[in-house]
Amino acid sequence: MEKLLLGVSGLFLFSGRAHADWTVNLTKGVTEISREIYDLHMVIFWICVVIGFIVFGVMLWSVVYHRKSRGAKAHNFHESLVVEIAWTVVPFIILIAMAVPATATLIKMYDNTEADLDIQVTGYQWKWRYQYLAEDIDFFSSLSTPREQINNTQEKSTDYLLEVDNPLVIPVGKKVRFLLTANDVIHSWWVPEFAVKKDAIPGFINEAWVIVDKPGVYRGQCAELCGKDHGFMPIVVEVKSQEDYEQWLAEFKKADALKSQAAEKSWNLADLMATGEQVYSKACLACHQANGEGVPSIFPALKNSAVALGDEALHIDVVLNGVSGTAMQAFKDQLSAVELAAVITYERNAWGNKTGDIVTPAQIAELKK
């Protein structure tokens, strides 16, 4: 049967759909909770199948045997208290039988005892920020699928739309607690294999936790509509053994230190423009568009704009601190000094905005202190 299905699916394969499949069921996942949820799901599913089989069976029987064209004469019974009580009480008992294990699992999910590692997860339009509370680790994670693949000019990769630049890394077998919140609108952090889905809400801190059994790469997506690029903010979690995790920690910190050193070297306009263009496409393009013209009434244009052509200090302030009450985020913590300087320089010199201004990384590093 599976082979047959695969064969049929083969007929429908379009180019670049190497990963296509016909998955029909929930994942069992890689945590104790996810397996329990899978079992609950299957139990309630089979209960529904059995009830459906009986109800639709009787119905089908009537449709086939009690049809007028077969000469069926209508009986005239239309009331029975006993039957009514029976089909009220029996479903009630089934529901109670179902509610008991469901409640037990729920109680386990709400077990908020101490965790080995706490990570604050913050939803931004349209990326995730991960802060390891006990370590000095803080980074953003955004979609790494190139625009060309989304616009169908390049073949789609296997993990199309489910790949990020900086995945979250956690150790295997440890209780990891996620503290979820959001910077702008409501997001929802969901990794199906962990059976963790929790809304990230501005002004709230929600909790979820996970103990993953086996190392691997697990992928999820934002599950709450959060604006234009809701479909483009995936989650990737790399679960590593304790040694690998510690090695990653060390490497991460080393790379971080290198980044801040980069701010001290001197940068010319061409280098800043080249870096700036990359940063722009990663951090700004979703709203302000590739041509810098924005989207009328929603996202302001940068091309020929008062901010990009006017006072440098104001431009820096907008990018670093955002504009309260609008979709413009504060990028101070999201980007390094070099990236910030490059992107501001880029905005002041791209699309015919020829101010010739150079904002230096050193200048930004000073402001970031």
Add this chain to the structure above:
Amino acid sequence: MNSSVATTHHGPASGLSRWLYTTNHKDIGTLYLWFSFVMFLTGGCMALLIRAELFQPGLQLIQPEFFNQMTTMHGLIMVFGAVMPAFVGLANWMIPMMVGAPDMALPRMNNWSFWILPFAFSMMLSTLFMEGGAPNFGWTFYAPLSTTYAPPSVTFFIFAVHMMGISSIMGAINIIATILNLRAPGMNMMKLPLFVWTWLITAFLLIAVMPVLAGVVTMMLMDIHFGTSFFNAAGGGDPVLFQHVFWFFGHPEVYIMILPAFGIVSEIIPTFARKKLFGYPSMVYATASIAFLSFIVWAHHMFTVGMPLVGEVFFMFATMLIAVPTGVKVFNWVATMFRGSLTFETPMLFALAFVVLFTIGGFSGLMLAIAPADFQYHDTYFVVAHFHYVLVPGAVFAIMAGAYYWLPKWCGNYYSETMGKVHFWCSFIGVNITFFPMHFIGLAGMPRRIPDYALQFADFNAVATVGAFIFGFSQLIFLYNVLHCIRKGRKASDEVWEGSHGLEWTLPSPAPYHSFSEAPQIK
């Protein structure tokens, strides 16, 4: 009889003024029904655009910004423009004829309730052409996406929702007044046809929750324009409050869209089974229980917002409980068919499909009620599959069944049975090809409201799109059949169906412009 009707009463006025100034329940019913059909096709075109974009991974036809506007408008139009007005139209036509009343209790208000709607929807649709585009925050318009981060057109959306709410509340008041005051002598409450009963209960739900909707959009308006912070965390507000208030309206709302459907099916199945409805009193009590429970389950839409454990458990139990009265209804329908003498005219086919497919939607609803499992299902295509099963082959099929069932009474002619059956089978097959695969992609992990998706969801999405186009275009058969029926269908008898039962079938076909000017006697 007919000639005396013509001499003692005014007929309809001629031309456009007939429709603008009419206070006749039949004319207003007709207006509602055509309006809802136009909205159904409008919302349907949006759905087809959504499905066309989702046919293959990658962005082909529309950009994410416009995609979100389409999902939002599709939902709002189908809920407030297609399904609700269709039921009000059926109520207008049938309730006076079913209870032996000459008209609705408040005929002038009736005119107003209808005529607000075209203006409300013109305003809402006009947002598509505004700078910044139409509302793009989903039909559930969660704050702060719909307040701080909304396009400027949100203000027009709020005003349109207010107008729809006023229309619904007035319609509901009218229905309650008619049923409670204008019943023919001898028509006591436990003799009311089930369609009338379900609408009476629905009307109370409407009156209870539409003001809550008006409240929540007003709070949004205050946040957007008057500097309040109801839903703005930065100002000390609470984004989750929005969801509580919205779903306190929203959950009864889904029963507003299904209870009248229960009523229609409870009329049709006994007619074509030639057997009295099984368990009439239990049907009434079940409807009332569902209505009561609908007020205490709203937070099952919010299992992932971080409610405390007791909250989760309470809303899980209350939600599961709804399966009991709903089950009773399904069992009663099946028992009505059992040992009947069944025929399968188009209304019956739609009613049978309703029972089966609505029940499937009920099953997935029961699965969604299991709170721990809901953490996996929530906001995925599994939910999309669930509510489309209860609303499309649920509410919409019941409306179509009702339209075919009463059409001969309305216009005096039979529709074409062959065309009706073709319409049914195309719709039935189309609906299942569209929505059944959504269960699978939802369980496999595809979130809802995304314009593009990972490659493993590609195959079932392609299948769903094919189904959507089959379903969408087969509605043109329905349109043609209705027009054909009005113009030159075969003449219908007064009782129309062999097994018909109830006051409406004692009137001539077509029903005269004024009926039951003198109240009939009910034994």
